[in-house]
Amino acid sequence: MTSELKIAPSILSADFGELNxxxxxxxxxxxxxxxxxxxxxxxxxxxFGAPVLRKLKTKxxxxxxxxxxxxxxxxxxxxxxxxxxxxxxxxxxKDVAAILRKIRALGCRAGISIKPDTPISAIAEFxxxxxxxxxxxxxxxxxGQSFLENSLPKISELREKxxxxxxxxxxxxxxxxxKLAKNAGANILVAGNFIFRADDRxxxxxxxxx
Numbered sequence: 001m002t003s004e005l006k007i008a009p010s011i012l013s014a015d016f017g018e019l020n021x022x023x024x025x026x027x028x029x030x031x032x033x034x035x036x037x038x039x040x041x042x043x044x045x046x047x048f049g050a051p052v053l054r055k056l057k058t059k060x061x062x063x064x065x066x067x068x069x070x071x072x073x074x075x076x077x078x079x080x081x082x083x084x085x086x087x088x089x090x091x092x093x094k095d096v097a098a099i100l101r102k103i104r105a106l107g108c109r110a111g112i113s114i115k116p117d118t119p120i121s122a123i124a125e126f127x128x129x130x131x132x133x134x135x136x137x138x139x140x141x142x143x144g145q146s147f148l149e150n151s152l153p154k155i156s157e158l159r160e161k162x163x164x165x166x167x168x169x170x171x172x173x174x175x176x177x178x179k180l181a182k183n184a185g186a187n188i189l190v191a192g193n194f195i196f197r198a199d200d201r202x203x204x205x206x207x208x209x210x
Contacts, residue, residue, distance in 0.1 A: 003166050003187045007208055008032035008063050010170070011056075012047060013192030020057045026195060029205045033060040034170070034190045037078075039068040042089065043141030050077035061085070063188075065113060065170070067140045068092075072099050079106040087111030087134050087168075090123050100129040111168070115140060116148050120157050131166060132188065133158055137181075138171030147172030152184040159185025175207035 007030040014022035023033060035053055040046035053062065061084040066074060071088045078086055086103045090096060090112050103110040112126050113134035123133065135154050138145035151169060158167050168188035169181045178189050189208050198204035 003164060004031075005182070005209065006031040006166075006188045007205055008034040008168070008188055008190045009195045009205075010034040010036060010190050010192035012036045013196040015196075019052075020055075022196065023056060023058050023060070026201055026205065027058055027060055029202050031061065032063045032084075032188065033058060034192075035062060035064045035083075037064065037066045037068060037074070038141060039070075042069040042092065043067045045141045049074065050081040053078065053083065054081040056082070063087070063111075063168075063190075065111075065134060067113075070094060072102065075099070075102055075106060079103075079108050083108050085109035085111050085132060087113050087132065089113050089115070089140075090118055090126070091115060096126060097129060100126060104129070111166075113140075113170075114154070116150060120154050127162065127165075132168055133165060134168040134170060134188075134190075135186070136171055137169050137173070137177070140171075145172055147174075147177040147180075149180070152180055155181065155184040155186050173208070175204075175210070178208045179210075 009026050038045045038047040063085045064083040065087045086108045100110045109131040111132040112130050137151035167186045169186040170190035173191040174194045
């Protein structure tokens with residue numbers, strides 16, 4: 001049985017000057033909150049870290065995506081700041097398995113993410129160690145990119161072999177691409193601009209479910 005559908009607004013697209021108010025505006029309508037940490041190294045942009053996470057006033061599950069070259073040095077701080085899940089990238093030049101084990105030891109759900117050009121085969125050995133897989137449908141590091149449909153066969157392959165796995169998709173998600181992603185087998189939809197730039201955020205979120 002496929003896991004329950006979850007909508008996870010990405011605060012990367014929110015107004016940072018009014019961050020808690022932005023979160024409050026969507027909190028009644030979603031299940032998770034997606035937090036993108038970027039180090040300016042693994043990806044070109046720089047965003048925020050555990051100190052911002054610690055200040056978020058929300059009861060939503062905190063889904064933390066570490067787009068960083070050395071996530072291990074951040075794990076303790078993110079876990080202490082309230083991370084519910086911590087996702088790292090398969091492409092880092094570190095001991096991925098050891099980092100995933102540490103994430104679980106800290107009491108968080110462990111996730112692994114792949115860039116658009118990374119095949120599913122690259123994470124096969126890590127699947128027993130993770131609770132979720134995040135398939136990037138844009139190049140990580142920038143908001144507002146167009147959806148890459150080569151993400152869909154990856155999701156279908158993952159879902160066929162892992163019927164109960166949480167499979168998340170991030171990048172270019174709107175009401176149209178959400179349907180494609182759900183049909184492929186994704187059950188966590190990360191959306192930033194589509195939600196936070198909508199005139200009616202409740203309606204935008206509802207359209208992701210339809």
